[in-house]
Amino acid sequence: MTGIYLSGTGNTEHCIKKLFFLLDKTAPAVPMEQKDAIHLLSQHDFIVFAYPVQFSNVPVMVKDFIKSQPDLWKGKKILCVATMGLFSGDGAGCSARLLKKYGAKIVGGFHIRMPDSVCDVKLLKKTFQENREIIRKADRKIEKCAEEIRKGRYPKNGLHLYNRIAGLLCQRLWYYSKTKSYSDQLKISNACTGCGLCTRLCPADNLTLKNGKAAAGKHCTMCYRCISSCPARAITLLGHTVIEQCRYDKYIQNGKKNEPLK
Structure with missing residues (x-):
């Protein structure tokens, strides 16, 4: 087992590393930008693929990472993990559908709510204590997920048709222009x-x-x-x-x- 992740403010990094801490302390989880990430993934048959959701969609960098190595995913078992500030609908399903096109076997999807990471917009801002409570709940959810995985049962968050419809209608349809390509607005x-x-x-x-x-x-x-x-x-x-x-x-x-x- 190995893990690959994109993490901006530390939310996704924490979640995947905590999951690995509970499942297999020796399993590596590396950032997507690490130079030898692709080589590491090629050596393992089970991959945990983690990233933050943006407007109920996958970050462009994550999409490009998947598309740039089309042969890498064939036959791999993959658990898609999506972190979010509030809601995504099918956050895990977005990458799952793309990975399946390249021959991956999606074993599960896992959604984890974490503190909002958008620093320059007031929406969704919480107090310090509220964010700590969000992390407490996220940790408990990860612990329960690890227990289920040890029993051979994987979560299916974001993988159903109704999840896809919710993600599409609630955010992705209206904000698609923000996630279809890299931004030049920094x-x-x-x-x-x-x-x-x-x-x-x-x-x-x-x-x-x-x-x-x-x-x-x-x-x-x-x-x-x-x-x-x-x-x-x-x-x-x-x-x-x-x-x-x-x-x-x-x-x-x-x-x-x-x-x-x-």
Whole structure:
């Protein structure tokens, strides 16, 4: 068993690593941008594929990762894991359908609600304690999922027709333009100090330093990693002001990330 994930603010990384901590502590889970990720996946028959949902759809970077290796997925058993701020309908089903086209066997789908990660829009913002409670519930759900998987029973979140209809009608149909391609809307204000942190964090290599300031390209995958980490709060995407830098680690006060909050 191995895992591959895209994680912007730490939500998805936590979820897949906690699941592996409970199922098999020796199983590797690596970020999608890691150079040897494809080689690692080719060595395993069971893959956990995890990512954050965007407007009830799969991030473009995730779609491209799947499409770029069409032969890799043939015959692989895959559990699709989707993290979300509130609702996705068929978040796991979106990648499951694409992977099936390339010959993968989808064993299950798993939806996990985590704290909202959109830093520059007020919608869905919660208090610190509310977000901690969301993580507590997510941890419990992952623990129950691990128990069921050990018994050979996999969750089927987002894999049914009614899930697909819900995802389509509630979000994807209306916001398809935001997820059909990479975004060129990343904005960097004069507050940028040119520290270069965002250029090192970006999984899509969409940020560079020019004349001592960060500069954005046209291939933003909307993961919000740079926005949530910029020390100057100089980067925005959907909004124009950073409301809150939402990162998983800020809600964790005990030292072991794979253990539930107390």
